[in-house]
Amino acid sequence: MSTYIGIDVGGTNLKAGLVSEDGALLATKKMPLGVWESAEVFAKTLVRLARELLAEYGMSEDSIEAIGVGIPGLVDSAKGIINYTPNIPMREVPITALMQREWDIPIYLGNDANCAALGEYYAGAGRGARSLIVVTLGTGIGSGIVVGGAIHEGFNGAGGEAGHMAIVLGGELCNCGRRGCWERYASATALVRLTKRVMDENPQSLMWKLCGEGEKFHVSGKTAFAAARKGDAAAQAACDEYLDYLAAGVANLVNILQPEMIAIGGGVSNEEDASLLLPLRERVAEVDMARNGAKERTRIVKAQLGNDAGIIGAALLYRSAKMKEERDGVV
Ligand SMILES: [Zn+2]
Incomplete structure (x- = not known):
């Protein structure tokens, strides 16, 4: 079964989870957001968190299909850009491209509340x-x-x-x-x-x-x-x-x-x-x-999923993108 990583970006903490394709949460890891430096440092931190989670679980990078990131703000999911976050100083940040400089893997972006809804849809109350x-x-x-x-x-x-x-x-x-x-x-x-x-x-x-x-x-x-x-x-x-x-x-x-x-x-x-x-x-x-x-x-x-909904939904963002592509012919 394929495995995915979901990252939930909060106001003070980053939470990452290893998630199977059917939405089971296999392992999680938390990290403080830390003092804000730059979008580049932020992207590197997200990738480092994902890699540390993998290492702790004893999995290799090539066993991961995709990473999904849930952001507390306005995102352009098709372009992989964070347009605006009220609590973190990010404007027009091409986060997907910045993360892919560190790890060349499909990366999906979503708003955090939308990720929570997606998690419940596939793995919680909405099944x-x-x-x-x-x-x-x-x-x-x-x-x-x-x-x-x-x-x-x-x-x-x-x-x-x-x-x-x-x-x-x-x-x-x-x-x-x-x-x-x-x-x-x-x-x-x-x-x-x-x-x-x-x-x-x-x-x-x-x-x-x-x-x-x-x-x-x-x-x-x-x-x-x-x-x-x-x-x-x-x-x-x-x-x-x-x-x-x-x-x-x-x-x-x-x-x-x-x-x-x-x-x-x-x-x-x-x-x-x-x-x-x-x-x-x-x-x-x-x-x-x-x-x-x-x-x-x-x-x-x-x-049903409580605070895990955001991580699980972020990991499953690829499924939302795939369904949209099948329906509309665009991502
Ligand atoms: Zn209002």
């Missing part, structure tokens, strides 16, 4: 589905769309950004510069902010007790859900408000694209089904246009 959208609830909302085995990234690579659809016109200001973006209301960060607001309005709420005391006092994305399960009315109101926002965006995705499946990932998705998934499905079902007659509905499920 067997023809179309999948992955929504990851974290600091922001990451999302990726996969149709027929290929990432849908838009004609210019900037598509699939569901976190930045406005759900409240004139609403809260987002990091992207727009107001009312979905991630300002339904990310894990937004849930914590909402929880704190409801706690301030309800000094008697059980949520205060669940947050600990003194230096251990800590409001998290779990606080409202945990207190709601114990019957706290204010916490239930916070959860309901959060679920309304989450469902608004999911329902928009369903009604525009009617994907076979939507997988929800990120820490918030670990809540019990009765707290998150079931009420989310109920809310979406009420407004799903398919309720007016279509026999089949979009399935809303939990993502």
